[in-house]
Amino acid sequence: MQQAVTARTPVHLWIVGILSLLWNAFGCVDYTLTNLKNAAWLAQMSPDQIAYMDSLPSWLTAFWAFGVWGGLAGSILLLMRNRRAVWAFAISCLGAVVGLGYQLVIITMPASMTAGGMGLLPWGIILFTIFLLWYAWTQEKKGVLR
Numbered sequence: 339m340q341q342a343v344t345a346r347t348p349v350h351l352w353i354v355g356i357l358s359l360l361w362n363a364f365g366c367v368d369y370t371l372t373n374l375k376n377a378a379w380l381a382q383m384s385p386d387q388i389a390y391m392d393s394l395p396s397w398l399t400a401f402w403a404f405g406v407w408g409g410l411a412g413s414i415l416l417l418m419r420n421r422r423a424v425w426a427f428a429i430s431c432l433g434a435v436v437g438l439g440y441q442l443v444i445i446t447m448p449a450s451m452t453a454g455g456m457g458l459l460p461w462g463i464i465l466f467t468i469f470l471l472w473y474a475w476t477q478e479k480k481g482v483l484r
Contacts, residue, residue: 390447438464
């Protein structure tokens with residue numbers, strides 16, 4: 339019976355699922371180590387970047403948590419072919435759009451965070467979360483997710 343289920347799973351689901359799992363797991367590591375003030379992790383940041391992260395309001399940090407943990411849950415649920423992946427990716431998308439969007443539009447980031455193309459990273463994160471939400475939603479509509 340298990341073979342029949344695996345045979346119907348599109349290869350692209352495994353590719354998207356595994357890549358999103360790796361991406362979102364890194365986001366969770368970044369979130370955790372940054373918020374726990376891990377010295378080795380923060381050593382890769384400049385003092386102005388650390389000061390910037392410390393100055394963010396708690397509600398913004400909460401949206402960061404929704405973004406990364408929702409994304410991790412969505413990736414796991416997607417690999418399990420569970421339709422709740424759509425809701426998890428919706429939470430992740432909300433976290434990214436509100437959290438990163440606020441930082442991009444309202445707050446002035448330190449130059450060290452926007453130099454060398456890093457200023458494009460938040461936009462890429464937002465686009466990727468939107469893609470994952472769209473992908474999970476289309477897979478649910480096609481009956482791939484149960």
